[in-house]
Amino acid sequence: MSRNLPILLGVFVVMALSNAVVPVLPDFAGGAAMQGAVYSAYFFGVFVTVLPAGMASDRIGRVPLIHAGLLLTLASGILILIFPSGLPLLTFRVVEGLGAGLFMSATLAWANSHPSAGETSGYVMAAQNLGLVAGLLAAGWLDTVFRSHLAGIALFTALTVPSLAASVTLRESERGGFVRANLPAIVRSYFWLFVAAAVLVGMTGAIAAIYPEFTGNDPSMLAIQLATINIATVVAVLIAPRIPLRPARTIRVSAVLMAGAVLAGYITPYALPVIGGLAGVIIVAILAFLAETRIQQGAMVGLFNTATYAGFTFLAAIAGLVAGGIGFLAAFLLLAGMAAVMALTINGCRCEYQG
Secondary structure, eight states: OGGGHHHHHHHHHHHHHHHTTGGGHHHHOSSHHHHHHHHHHHHHHHHHHHHHHHHHHHHHOSHHHHHHHHHHHHHHHHHHHHSOSHHHHHHHHHHHHHHHHHHHHHHHHHHHTSTTHHHHHHHHHHHHHHHHHHHHHHHHHHHHHHSOTTHHHHHHHHHHHHHHHHGGGOOOOOOSOOBOOOHHHHHHHHHHHHHHHHHHHHHHHHHHHHHHHHHOOOHHHHHHHHHHHHHHHHHHHHHGGGSOOOHHHHHHHHHHHHHHHHHHHTTOGGGHHHHHHHHHHHHHHHHHHHHHTTBOHHHHHHHHHHHHHHIIIIIHHHHHHHHHHTOHHHHHHHHHHHHHHHHHHGGGOOTTOOO
16 A cells, blocks of 8 residues: 555646635636536646556556646646636646646556556546545635635645655556457447447546536535535445446436436435445446456556547537536436436447456
């Protein structure tokens, strides 16, 4: 566990910084559509980076990309503090996403190539969601205390420095026996698996993007409500690796439950942890299966990250546009319908390949 601490610290800080804008989105931009753009700009940066970064990590190693990702994260945090509005804000949120994409693909490849892949990946996903929770809660609380929506950004930008220093101790970690990735064959076999990851994991981001404007609650209350999504995900990713989950069956059941939880989210915030817990179970089932295929994990987790961040990017933007143009009920209905469809499309995945 101790050798994983630099990785886990980095994951925590990168995710906390990314989420520190969420409870104070109305202070960064007005209207659901612009707030959705500020939120999804980060995920667009991640989306375009994670697959090239994953494949590069198979060739040059994970550690150099981890360092590069942390450096970009630090630079973007400083630039957002200097230019906290308009087009510059959107631009530097994309840059932040580029850094996170380099970092997260290399980190997940590092974890999923570990001799204890399931347990190590579970710790990484737990640190990821704890960071998201910390970003929400700290940003909401600091905004109340200092009357500044930039206080959370400043805190986690500063914490990137010790995280970068700790990463110097990292060493490559990989077991043998992985075969070279054939991207066309992987996509043909697992296309619907990655589509399900995009929609069902990305659902948490779409809900988080529209919830501040939907409720109109103050930042501290929003932080607590949205944090329940990530807390539930943390619990799920720590427990689920101990359960033998097959991806197709897990997604089929979870998609139906997710659709119901999204609809319930229109009525009550108590549905939010259900959405987060289901996303955690899906993440664990898919990552465990990808490690089991024994295909180079940089490419495999690169595709997984590309799918999930595509979901975060486009679902959040679409939900924001629908909410702003038609209404929030229409946005929740659309998201619930997309989740339900995944229970059917997963039947097209060849998800029983054993390597």
